[in-house]
Amino acid sequence: xxxxxxxxxxxxxxxxxxxxxxxxxxxxxxxxxxxxxxxxxxxxxxxxxxxxxxxxxxxxxxxxxxxxxxxxxxxxxxxxxxxxxxxxxxxxxxxxxxxxxxxxxxxxxxxxxxxxxxxxxx
Numbered sequence: 681x682x683x684x685x686x687x688x689x690x691x692x693x694x695x696x697x698x699x700x701x702x703x704x705x706x707x708x709x710x711x712x713x714x715x716x717x718x719x720x721x722x723x724x725x726x727x728x729x730x731x732x733x734x735x736x737x738x739x740x741x742x743x744x745x746x747x748x749x750x751x752x753x754x755x756x757x758x759x760x761x762x763x764x765x766x767x768x769x770x771x772x773x774x775x776x777x778x779x780x781x782x783x784x785x786x787x788x789x790x791x792x793x794x795x796x797x798x799x800x801x802x
């Protein structure tokens with residue numbers, strides 16, 4: 681079961697990276713081009729951010745049941761990504777006029793954290 685969960689964790693990492701990158705670019709486009717401001721954007725942003733929580737939950741599961749070697753900074757960047765999502769959510773009301781930029785750059789920042797975490801796996 682651990683090997684399957686580890687493969688899922690590795691595969692899902694790419695899902696989170698791509699989803700947050702796409703969400704970030706989409707939000708930046710929506711800031712400048714009103715045509716991109718559709719309800720589906722926010723559903724996609726939520727899905728991309730939820731994917732991070734799923735990824736961290738898979739990682740916590742692997743750490744608790746598996747004997748998988750992992751670097752400390754890999755875990756650190758995973759949790760920083762969760763905190764970054766919480767900060768984005770916390771500022772959404774204060775920056776309503778800049779919400780597309782907030783979530784655009786925020787999504788790209790989270791994507792960078794996730795990529796950094798993947799490079800520090802061992």
